[in-house]
Amino acid sequence: MSFGRRGTSLPEGPSPRTRAWVAFLLRHGAIIWAIAIALGVFGTWRTVLVYAHLRSDLELLLPRQTPSVIALDELRERVSGLQYLSVIVDTGKPENMPAAERMLDDLAARVRTYPPDLVRAVRVGDAEERAFLEKHAALYLEESDLQAILDRVQARRDWEVSKETGTSLDDDPNAAPPLDFSDIEKKYDERTRGKGKTENGRFENAEMHTALMLVEATSYSSAQGKSAELFKRVKHDLAELGGPDKYAPGMRVGYAGDVAITVEETSALVSDLSLSAVLVLVFVFGSLLYYFRWWRAVVIILPPLGLATVLAFGIASLPPFNVTELNSNTAFLGSIIVGNGINVGIMLMSRYVEERRRGMPVEPALVLAVWGTRPGTLTAALAASASYGSLILTQFRGFRQFGYIGGLGMILAWVCAFVLMPPLTRWVDRGTVDPRPLSRDSFSVHVARLIKARPRAIVLICAAVTAVAVATIGRLDDSQLERDFAQLRRRDTWTVGEGYWGRRMDTLLGTYLTPMALLGDDGDQTRKNAASIRADRDDGRFGDMVNSVRTIDDVLPQHQPEKLALLEQIKDTMTPRIRASLPEDKKTTIERLLDESEDHPIAVEDLPPTFTTGLRERDGHYDRIVLVYPTPSKELWEGPALASFVGHLRQIAAENAPPGMRPARVAGSLSLSTDIIACIRRDGPKASFIALAGVMAIVLLLFRFTVATARVIVSLLVGVTWLLGLVVGFHIKINFINFIAFPITFGIGVEYAVNVMTRFIQDGGRDTSQAVRATGGAVALCSATTIIGYSSLLVAENRALFMFGLVAVLGEITCLTTAVIALPAWLESHALRDVEERRRDLPALREDEPRPSSR
Template structure:
């Protein structure tokens, strides 16, 4: 107590210095906070461990071949010719885009088709060429014999052989006969179709460079606007990485602003209503502001940016961190309203709250710190910032509040003279239940626990969310959103548009990789692989050896010899017949639209291999995504350390990291909180009496967590990359409430449990309310992952608060009554026994 008295005297004497230092910390931290929030990165790759294979490979590939981040521009209308003309005009106009912003535009295939058609026979094997030559020669001979009436047997099936070979090379012949990536896709109304032309614009910058991402979209949209597509009856939609990334970023930024405003207003209103004075907002809020700005200022130094997991930590830190100041100031205000002078009231408040609030803050900090044990950046960065927030919230509350409040009291008293302590109606109702029906409340708690245990068992069989659509912005998949247009682009191409890039050392290794993938696809009918774009697909081997066979075929395929074919088949064969001067070609001879996709930044051609996911798989389904990743990584490759990266592999690794790191963080959080409570409550000498108190706190926490998980199971809330965090931090934050109840019980030993609920219960409920407000701010977000986190965390708060204010006090009151009855019965028995003995002793002796 002497140390606390000395600290309060020091705070009052040096109040100006303390408040000036706090202001400087707030200003410096505020500058860092502004810089931190200015760098918001919603890309999923920001969540992966920096040393994970996906992250390393993505960085290596981006350096060597650049990024494949794209902006899809989809033109839809009734007139195909108008779509083609507009696409050509847009392509020409985009040539004036600022340098270093746009790599290329993909929307026409006629250049590649015109290049490959006369060279198509070079892609056949020597065996196929020989078979085609022999079959065609036999058919020509059979036709001549038929004209002479000497034909025997059926005609050699040239048509069937040509159809089979053409079918196997459909990609080379081209699926877009118009020369444009255009076709019929599902329309806006069910059962409706529309003609769409897809243009893919590749970003010439790393995908995590958000400024260039925004600049590309702005340039493209401005260019489209100048061309006035509406005059040609053309609807323009946008999709791809760029459009989706910007949508997610803007939604996060907008939600952050509204969430922050709502949290501040709601928390301030709650503090005013409970404490019945507007001065409480400044007494509690100013120290919290210092701690919050210090937290995010340091986060700017240690982390440097926010991701989709940490974006809303400001609201959460405010909602959680304010609890320390609320408990401290509520106790101070209670004693002031009872007539104590400011300095003694502050001494009493500090002495009676520091251990409970420190234990609660450390417990929350331990829960956040447990996330630091993970490699998943979506968890460990959240844990670092949250842990700093809890530490600085406690430090700022106890370092700044005495100086601030005592300085204020010198000018004007904070509570009104004669004002009674706050006793919310809520706590009166709770205390009445605890006082009058403790056994009934305990029975209800036991039944709820049993039901929750059943729900937890069912929920644990499949707890992970695998549908990534439920983690996106709600408007992304709506009609006209980026995800909606992406589905139309995928429908045009048949396979999904985002490839997995595999990088070889040289052309020979690239061919070996492509051959391994092709062999796997032939051996796996239900493969998740789509088509492979590589040097092997566009530059066939052994061209020189094939030329003699091709010349023989050309000599046979004269108009006279092909007269037996239908006009359509004859025209098709004549189009692929090579010119007389046909020569072998290499990678550098390929048309630009093909060559640029197989070229590294330094100009080397032929080393990248691009594997596109099959259109049969759902790239937003985690089970399909993980199957694709496992399948790809199981294919025997020339070497094990081949760099390979894509958004698909990132998704798969995110799910793996959640299942690996989430349970570990949860267990560490639980162990840390248990150890902390045992130390603080089991070894405390002044404010806590025995190990039994610590076990009581942990029992309340256990019941609260069981109810919480039972509610999650009943509502079928699945865990994802963000809301998994709610499990470990619920341990640390949920233990706060039972801790404060037991702490007040030890200090006011003579008071009943119902009295404690009426007094401390109000402050505990207010602490929970502010935390719930912080979490509830996530419920207004458009990002469904954030909504799920907010909902899960709110359920955890409500469950732990109910356990601390209802189940725990009811059990304590029931035990008090039982002991009281037992003591009364024992006293009655003793009195009766004493009376009997006394009556016997009074009888005269014979």
Template structure:
């Protein structure tokens, strides 16, 4: 390292290029982006998106004590948006007025034809009797036929379909208004698909402006306004995740660098390692931009993790460099010794960590594949950055201000601490020297006792099935969730809560609907997969040609009866709106109002091929067990013709993601363990030292699984990462301790020298994971918890149990006059 400046300049120039690339990374938060494009559910989802507009919506929730003021305000909002129509607006409505106006005179068409015929005959008999009595031609019957009671006539005219009945009961005046009148919703549908953040922000601001103008126009400034809907919720969660990503990353970096400074007690060490890890991060995330192009919900927090793990090589190198310099060796000699002594174990550790991350690539879950690419590349690139940046920085720092080390016997307090740094290895040396047998015995007892708990954890189903425990914990968004709940209460189970199935032809719709309903009805009552299947044809009454003459006859009799005063004015007001006007014609899909047809329409205007699968009442997709049952019920349906119709949507994609993790978990864990084993064997090339490393790793993993069992920690699609990564990261500590031990040093010397750096490596990694505990996302927090437990277990096994066992072996060999076998091996 005679010319450090050109070497360092080249590394920094490369880091600057990759850093510029890293700044172009975007954040994608949609779950459907986490599965490969050849997944059947993703293929079907893309087909749906190509044919159906995938817009998002905003619910403007108005609250106040004056129901009339709420209606005037809602009308003004709708008018403001329609008159100054933004290009993304699909529809703004405060109720189902158009649909009610269309269906009200046709509602009798949904009634049973035999009931209509019976009512027509009963009314006609009563009218004929009335006419004959008026003409003096009484039949002489004991009781003449009478008009049925008004309630009976209404019930026989109204449809038996509960969905249509509920529609009228929920919105009797047509408004999306709560029964007590104190809350009303304006539903704003947009053409903005999920994930288009800038367009969504502009739409939200435009709606807020329209609301402000409407309130001012009608003088309803006392009306309280809140926004909800998937567009608003998506924006809120995206902003929270972005802020969380920056906050967690900066916190992790700050804690890692702070502990580095405390350990080495030298600013030059902090500067060297800080710049080294900055270069490593730039290379890592620049590579991510080139290979992937974005971050997702699984990889967004890798900045802190890569920093905490990737700095370990630099810590080992710097610690060895300062150790050699304290011994009186010059700069060139210290660089040479540090490089020669540390490159192999640190490279082995980096390869093992990269292999552990790489094992995640075996899953079909893209979120974990990307985690594997970025994490694995990060470990190797941070290792490369260590040997490209740290040595020249240390050499340059010595040229500016050479290191001076006073004799240790002359130093006390701060000066002694600054000379040797924070001796993290001393407590471990003191402990294992005092009670090696007790520590070894306790470690063995804990391992044997933990083995049964670990096996129990592996045998049981430990997946997290409650998605509420893996979502963002947005305490600051309490008002948003309150308003969202109120909107759901008013709107009911809306089509946005349902999943979509798209038929290829109109003639497939009814057979598909019947097949799905038959599947639902064949399930036990407590395991109904869904509530209902909705199609646009539900709004087209069957057998209209036969029913219309009956309804016209009924209407004719009632109009004549009303003209003669046989129907009261109040009764007529109630029944007249549901009577067909003269000349009413049969109607079809094309005649339905746009408000009703829009959810069932495709981009090219085709109506009726879209079906919605409504979730079972009282169930939602926060319960993954129900989600699996729900999605399996419509994932693929075989029609009587033999044709197959597939369903998709966010629920199906999420279910596939869950299945992917459950199916691939054993393969990922096995691959991680085998790759770690291979990395260790290649590093040492001899069996005994490799077995020592793997024994310590296995001990730590057994303890970790036992703790997860005792703490009832469930596995989700994020914290699952910690299990295979523990193999690759946890082996680092035992590997470096055994490497020093294998060079001929005694156990205590190896722990005192290497153990301090190993403890610091573990501490930086633990701090990078501890930063995750401050995340707003519960799944990310659980990742931090599992990873911290894994680090602590592997560290304890590497610097306590393993050295204690080796010290016992060393003492026995010393009493026997033999050299411990481990000292005769070289790495």
């Protein structure tokens, strides 16, 4: 069947080919279903394997060739460590701090027994590092500062000598050169103390009621496996110790750091998916029962749909697709395939039940149902598949995997429904279909009456809404893109989760725990990069985003022989009389500097392991990496600030690249976030345009260009316009997950309009009532099940999933409204116009007719 020249060709009825196809399915149903079951076992096995590799890390969303992903892979190959799990104790009151210390010490003792492939180091404070610095304090002073100390001591010595020998020209005792080193002491005290608020050589602050323990993971990895194992073991050991209440009532424990973020976000995904699956199954089952009022319809529809779903994941996991793990974009595709794919089965079953309630036998009813729903559902399935498939053409890996699985799912849902439902229907339907026709009180009947009574008013209202939406869309700009990644985390993270405890940790330590890393290829390149970053930080070009910069030169003192020589001169010059002249509050500091400092150079092997974390490479190099520690602030979550920060680091790396060598690579979570924003800005419009073009091409290919085809496309465009108007009007931010709702909506929007238009044409193209009452009701059920699938995400803890569900539900509502109300009203208004034209022409026609002669 095709739309005629004016889109209103009369139905020709089922063809012999359709009758033969249905007869074939019914005759070989047992064999077909045996093959389906075997495929189902394979699909289920592959689906379980794919879901077992569920990961929430951002890098899985980006293409492998993205600079941040390349840099992160290189960082893992070169360096171990740099990821932490922080156990944070809220003591409740300062008096509980000793109890918190005992608990963390006991827990640290247990964690230190963990396998070396899980834990690299455990710290409850920085006492070891401070002791090392005090022991080698002189070597960590700059050479110019040691020279300044020597100059001041020598000046005082010379004054003392001249006074003793009587050669002094100044008899004023107050003219003695002061032995004041407070300026130098302040300089290094600020460097040592940093911006943190720790006390007593431990990671604690009594006034903040906070103490913490840092567990450094062995490898830098965003994989859930190791992170989950470490997190689980720490929580288990803390429980075995009796928990915080055993040490002091009123204390609380929380977790922060990269490990905690990975575990928290992944557990939220798993929890959200489980809840989503349950809600979808329960409410979809209930919706089918309510609409069909025949429980066997549910038994017929769901098994083919389930097979299509697991086959989509199973096939996508094989070459050439190779989707072997799920990320935050693809994790909830199971619910979406069920919600969208069920539409085919609903349309087929709705037409079948309609014919059976008219008294038609099973096989003829199946023939008529297959013939009547095949064009519309095939177009809809191909359009939906094209919408998903458009994402494959983007570079954003999160989009591409979504496109593979979703595109396969829509095609497989159509194939499984039209191959498996007819024989299953024959087995299940033993003359038990409820003979009652559609209730006169059903929603679709009321909608049909309203359209019949007020078509022009509805068209005018829809036109007005469209005009408002177009005007609203005019305000769309780059600010609509979600740049605050804090809004995409777990819903409760900022009140009770890692977000809350992480802020307390950052405030206590005064720095972002995990640095950005510039991966260079030689020491000179590294020194130039570090010098440029420090210079730009001091000039304010980074704002307040850079807390500290570290290279091996910062932890392994430079020019040690020269410094040791100056130290010996200071010792020789510092006579007992000069020592006695030192201020009492400074005497201890100077004596520690002179008497306790080692008199031999420090080697890399002498440094505490924490000094070289992130700098020590697996091949033994120490001088090829610059670590940039950001200052904890809200800017770390905001897109523009992130883009500026990461872009500036990359610019410095490019400017300092030696001739013939590549620039240093900028690795870290912040560069990943920056590249995600850039990827969405580039691939988002591209995916939307391709999806829209693909959907329109499929409609034109299957139905040719007719008036009816144009009406279907206009219905789609109006629905999408309304959706965009709502998104812009209500300031709904577009992020890397909910953007997928837009190309998907193209497929949905055309699906509903095609099914309504197909039925309108099959019924003769003159009356919209039956199309709205029958097909419109089925379309509404299709939309209801899809809305159920999307709405299940509105209860998700993950905010990104919530925002996807919100945009997708709005798209469903707008496209359903245009297909079931706006399009039929438009058709009805045109039918009224044709009738009025014929009535106006009728008197003239009668006057032109020959009058019978009188006798």
